[in-house]
Amino acid sequence: MRxxxxxxxxxxxxxxGGGQILRSAxxxxxxxxxxxxxxxxxxxxxxxxxxxQHLACVRAAEQIGGARVAGAELGSRELEFHPGAVRPGxxxxxxxxxxxxxxxxxTVLPPLLTASAASTIVVEGGTHNxxxxxxxxxxxxxxxxxxxxxxxxxxxLERHGFFPxxxxxxxxxxxxxxxxxGFTLLERGAILKRSARALVAEVPRAVGERELRVVSEKVTGxxxxxxxxxxxxxxxxxxxxxxxxxxxxxxxxxxxFGERGVxxxxxxxxxxxxxxxxxxxxxxxxxxxxxxxxxxLALAGDGAFHTLRLSEHARTNLGIVERFxxxxxxxxxxxxxxxxxxxSRAG
Numbered sequence: 368m369r370x371x372x373x374x375x376x377x378x379x380x381x382x383x384g385g386g387q388i389l390r391s392a393x394x395x396x397x398x399x400x401x402x403x404x405x406x407x408x409x410x411x412x413x414x415x416x417x418x419x420q421h422l423a424c425v426r427a428a429e430q431i432g433g434a435r436v437a438g439a440e441l442g443s444r445e446l447e448f449h450p451g452a453v454r455p456g457x458x459x460x461x462x463x464x465x466x467x468x469x470x471x472x473x474t475v476l477p478p479l480l481t482a483s484a485a486s487t488i489v490v491e492g493g494t495h496n497x498x499x500x501x502x503x504x505x506x507x508x509x510x511x512x513x514x515x516x517x518x519x520x521x522x523x524l525e526r527h528g529f530f531p532x533x534x535x536x537x538x539x540x541x542x543x544x545x546x547x548x549g550f551t552l553l554e555r556g557a558i559l560k561r562s563a564r565a566l567v568a569e570v571p572r573a574v575g576e577r578e579l580r581v582v583s584e585k586v587t588g589x590x591x592x593x594x595x596x597x598x599x600x601x602x603x604x605x606x607x608x609x610x611x612x613x614x615x616x617x618x619x620x621x622x623x624f625g626e627r628g629v630x631x632x633x634x635x636x637x638x639x640x641x642x643x644x645x646x647x648x649x650x651x652x653x654x655x656x657x658x659x660x661x662x663x664l665a666l667a668g669d670g671a672f673h674t675l676r677l678s679e680h681a682r683t684n685l686g687i688v689e690r691f692x693x694x695x696x697x698x699x700x701x702x703x704x705x706x707x708x709x710x711s712r713a714g
Contacts, residue, residue, distance in 0.1 A: 374404050377602070379406060382682060383678075384411055384412065385411055385497045385683075386420075386470070387683065387687075388683060389403060389446070390421075390470060390474045392430070392687055394476070395691035397434070398478050403447070405445065409621060413572060417444075419441065419593035420467055420493075425446065427460045427471050427474060428474055430458060432452075434449050434451055442629075460488065460492065462491065462533065463492070464492065465492065465529070465534075466498075470491075471489070471490050471492065477666060478519070478545065480541065480542075481542065482543050483542060483543075486540075488539050490538075491536045492533050492535060493529070494537060495530070495535070495566065496624070500620075500622070500659075501566055501607060503620060504622065505522060507620055508617070508620050509659045512656075515547045518542060521535060522537055525537055527598050529601070529603060529606070534603065552617060552660075552673065553614060553707065554671040554673070555614045555616060555617065557615045559567070562592055562613075563583075563589055563609070564594050564611075566598050567598065568605045569604035569605075572597065575631075579595065580635075581635035581639060586637050586643065587644060590708060606634070607623070608625075608638050610642055623635060648703060650673045650705045651704070653692060654681070655675070657672065657674040657677065657681050657708065660672055661684055661685060666692070670709075673708075675705055693713045696708065696709070702709070
């Protein structure tokens with residue numbers, strides 16, 4: 368723990384006012400050794416303050432960094448975090464609800480990517496949650512791109528965890544890079560493969576079939592490319608529609624989640640709208656991937672990617688990154704409804 372450093376003050380109501388501000392601050396605090404105080408946590412949400420999944424992120428960051436923390440309680444709207452040295456190793460983190468286990472990984476991954484040795488983490492909670500990218504996105508889209516930064520990250524799903532039961536579990540193995548490298552991702556290249564899967568757990572198979580029918584009827588190239596996967600290892604009922612593109616330079620995945628009272632066709636229509644917007648823009652990086660790439664490229668101090676017009680969520684995250692790191696992040700028009708995000712060292 369580095370005593371005597373100025374404590375950075377963050378207003379959690381800035382921008383979109385969600386949990387990403389806290390998660391990015393925790394990750395960057397551990398990497399840089401900068402203590403911070405955050406006020407108005409999740410002020411932009413219907414239920415402000417720390418929920419169980421946000422508290423799990425705080426506890427995970429505290430554990431890997433030997434941090435001193437004040438205000439880590441359910442419902443807390445203020446938190447102070449003083450990091451210690453990041454300690455690679457074997458860890459187990461449990462959300463304790465259907466809250467996203469993937470967001471816990473998002474918090475601890477950046478510091479473990481820059482640690483002195485390899486780590487393995489086991490995370491329990493929601494793996495397929497409407498409030499976050501699903502496990503499949505990490506495994507098939509985000510983690511493979513980290514190899515371009517010089518790191519190797521692999522994951523194995525042991526049990527699905529759908530909302531609201533949760534109870535999922537997966538393992539992530541992290542081989543850090545001695546120094547993270549940046550990369551440029553401006554072109555998608557040819558689409559090499561299209562696929563769609565409908566996961567159903569304790570839900571009629573017909574639900575998945577209806578979702579896949581919408582995709583095949585509304586998006587060219589997905590005819591007869593759908594598969595219903597009956598999940599047997601789930602702690603409770605659930606449904607997820609996963610539509611994937613394997614492209615020349617990257618992969619992308621679009622997800623929708625079944626909800627009580629929401630028709631299967633509506634779930635599929637949401638995914639189709641997101642997929643169509645991505646295809647029409649001609650970019651390699653979708654909205655969720657843009658959020659994920661900001662931190663590793665900022666830690667590398669170099670990189671660029673072509674994406675859809677940045678969301679308020681991404682712009683808020685961008686501002687937090689620049690508070691902790693000596694980098695400059697600029698977004699310029701990329702044509703149509705797209706932007707090119709460029710990251711460089713400040714000065």
